Amino acid sequence: MSTESPLDAAWSRLDALAAKPGGRRITPLFAADADRARRFTVTLDDLALDLSKTAIDEAALDALIGLADAAGLESFRARLFAGEAVNATEGRAAMHMALRAAADAGFHAALPGGIDDASALAAEERAHMRDFVAAMHAGRILGATGERFTHVLNIGIGGSDLGPRMATEALTTARAPIMQARFLSNVDGHAFAQIARELDPARTLVLVASKTFTTQETATNAAAARAWIAAALGEAAVARHFAALSTNLRGTAAFGIAPDRVFGFRDWVGGRFSLWSSIGLSIALAAGWDAFQAMLDGAASMDRHFRTAPWRENLPVLLGLAGIWHVNALGCATHCVLAYDDRLRRFPAFLQQLEMESNGKSVRLDGGKARGATCPVVFGEPGTNAQHSFMQLVHQGPAVIPVDFILAAEPDHDRPEAHRILAANVFAQAEALLRGKSLDAVRAEMAKAGASPAEIDRIAPHRVFTGERPSITILFRRLDPFSLGRLIALYEHKVAVQGCIWGINSFDQWGVELGKVLASGILPELSPGATPGSHDASTAALIARFHALRGETA
Numbered sequence: 001m002s003t004e005s006p007l008d009a010a011w012s013r014l015d016a017l018a019a020k021p022g023g024r025r026i027t028p029l030f031a032a033d034a035d036r037a038r039r040f041t042v043t044l045d046d047l048a049l050d051l052s053k054t055a056i057d058e059a060a061l062d063a064l065i066g067l068a069d070a071a072g073l074e075s076f077r078a079r080l081f082a083g084e085a086v087n088a089t090e091g092r093a094a095m096h097m098a099l100r101a102a103a104d105a106g107f108h109a110a111l112p113g114g115i116d117d118a119s120a121l122a123a124e125e126r127a128h129m130r131d132f133v134a135a136m137h138a139g140r141i142l143g144a145t146g147e148r149f150t151h152v153l154n155i156g157i158g159g160s161d162l163g164p165r166m167a168t169e170a171l172t173t174a175r176a177p178i179m180q181a182r183f184l185s186n187v188d189g190h191a192f193a194q195i196a197r198e199l200d201p202a203r204t205l206v207l208v209a210s211k212t213f214t215t216q217e218t219a220t221n222a223a224a225a226r227a228w229i230a231a232a233l234g235e236a237a238v239a240r241h242f243a244a245l246s247t248n249l250r251g252t253a254a255f256g257i258a259p260d261r262v263f264g265f266r267d268w269v270g271g272r273f274s275l276w277s278s279i280g281l282s283i284a285l286a287a288g289w290d291a292f293q294a295m296l297d298g299a300a301s302m303d304r305h306f307r308t309a310p311w312r313e314n315l316p317v318l319l320g321l322a323g324i325w326h327v328n329a330l331g332c333a334t335h336c337v338l339a340y341d342d343r344l345r346r347f348p349a350f351l352q353q354l355e356m357e358s359n360g361k362s363v364r365l366d367g368g369k370a371r372g373a374t375c376p377v378v379f380g381e382p383g384t385n386a387q388h389s390f391m392q393l394v395h396q397g398p399a400v401i402p403v404d405f406i407l408a409a410e411p412d413h414d415r416p417e418a419h420r421i422l423a424a425n426v427f428a429q430a431e432a433l434l435r436g437k438s439l440d441a442v443r444a445e446m447a448k449a450g451a452s453p454a455e456i457d458r459i460a461p462h463r464v465f466t467g468e469r470p471s472i473t474i475l476f477r478r479l480d481p482f483s484l485g486r487l488i489a490l491y492e493h494k495v496a497v498q499g500c501i502w503g504i505n506s507f508d509q510w511g512v513e514l515g516k517v518l519a520s521g522i523l524p525e526l527s528p529g530a531t532p533g534s535h536d537a538s539t540a541a542l543i544a545r546f547h548a549l550r551g552e553t554a
């Protein structure tokens with residue numbers, strides 16, 4: 001009798017399908033099923049997710065769904081929406097859905113000290129933000145010199161930067177922003193120097209965005225911005241020119257920010273899920289409150305879908321399962337995201353944190369080792385730019401790299417031909433990856449073009465495309481605040497689905513801690529004349545070389 005657990009059996013079933021001869025080929029699936037494109041496309045309103053250009057067939061889909069069931073996806077989803085402490089290593093819920101749900105949604109969220117009325121807290125803070133945004137836009141809040149604020153500078157890093165930056169760019173590229181938003185994240189002083197050169201302190205509102213309010217980079221940049229404002233406008237101007245977005249009220253008070261200028265949220269909002277909270281204030285100031293609210297509404301529509309749709313019609317579940325197929329069944333270690341939309345130019349950077357900080361883990365929640373690979377390396381660029389840089393590797397490199405193509409059917413500019421060119425390239429790239437080009441086809445083409453037999457022998461192999469390379473296409477009508485919110489929430493839930501199946505906690509990030517601790521130990525050693533610490537030989541030599549290059553004695 002087999003002692004295999006239902007979960008192990010589900011994994012074995014998937015492995016067996018992947019190992020089946022021809023189990024990675026996609027074109028035969030189209031040949032065998034004239035209805036494949038329709039059957040493997042799922043929709044939510046105008047949003048379509050086309051999974052047909054993957055090697056997932058009915059048997060693979062059954063196996064993947066069997067895996068989701070064996071991993072307890074249904075009860076995980078119920079616990080997530082019930083606000084249970086799914087982030088078990090930190091004893092917290094992951095209740096970012098409350099931030100975008102209606103005030104009467106009734107969401108609660110667990111914290112180590114008890115349970116929050118998440119919906120009520122979210123509604124309260126939304127009203128606080130909305131009033132502030134209205135007052136700013138109406139010119140009822142003015143800078144220290146009596147001028148209107150024209151610029152908002154968000155100082156934050158990771159989730160306190162990537163989400164608001166990505167969304168603000170997405171929403172203010174086609175429409176002029178109400179306030180100009182700038183983002184300062186890197187502790188590298190060059191970044192602040194550029195900001196200080198370009199912005200007028202008298203017209204700049206500074207948002208210090210930090211969940212913990214202890215992050216070294218943000219604290220350093222906030223101190224620099226504070227000195228910049230004080231030098232230009234006097235110390236008294238700091239109170240008018242600063243606001244804080246944080247869970248740490250003691251920290252914001254110590255920085256000197258008045259309580260009514262603190263926009264709070266709670267620990268059940270993870271940093272990479274925080275753009276829906278007060279961390280999104282820069283989005284609302286730049287794009288307007290209505291746009292921010294519509295973005296929340298779009299995300300809420302995806303939450304309802306994720307919570308209620310059966311697995312076979314559930315977009316985040318299917319997107320997550322397709323990722324599991326590629327990582328675990330086919331062994332793909334990387335994943336490429338190509339948004340054919342310049343407004344989404346920071347979307348891959350946002351997804352890198354969302355996916356890799358969430359699921360870049362190898363220990364399961366039960367303390368055991370993950371069964372195999374987990375999160376792939378995520379990378380991307382806007383299309384068509386990517387085609388002229390790294391797509392060579394995706395088409396002809398030895399590794400298979402699944403691609404997500406993202407496209408809005410209608411642009412928000414008045415050059416329809418440019419948009420058709422953009423769209424033609426999406427469809428062509430996905431088709432090229434699927435179809436490839438055989439050696440025979442290349443040889444025939446070269447012969448027709450008059451190449452000599454020797455030339456054909458020499459060049460033809462370089463022009464072969466193996467094809468059978470998977471891609472997923474996400475197509476929707478228009479990129480607007482609603483569809484942006486829906487798109488982001490689609491990926492958020494995809495990540496949660498995958499974390500559940502891999503058995504890991506998608507909501508902590510212990511892996512960023514060690515480097516932070518070591519950096520604070522090394523920092524004093526970088527002062528001139530400091531006593532060297534105890535390090536490996538390479539690190540010790542590099543620190544000594546750093547001092548020498550700066551003409552300092554260590």
Ligand code: F6P
Nearest residue numbers: 158159160210211212215271512
């Ligand atoms: O170092 C990683 C991290 O903790 C992220 O998870 C987070 O988004 C970022 O740092 C910024 O943290 P905070 O908002 O607390 O400054």
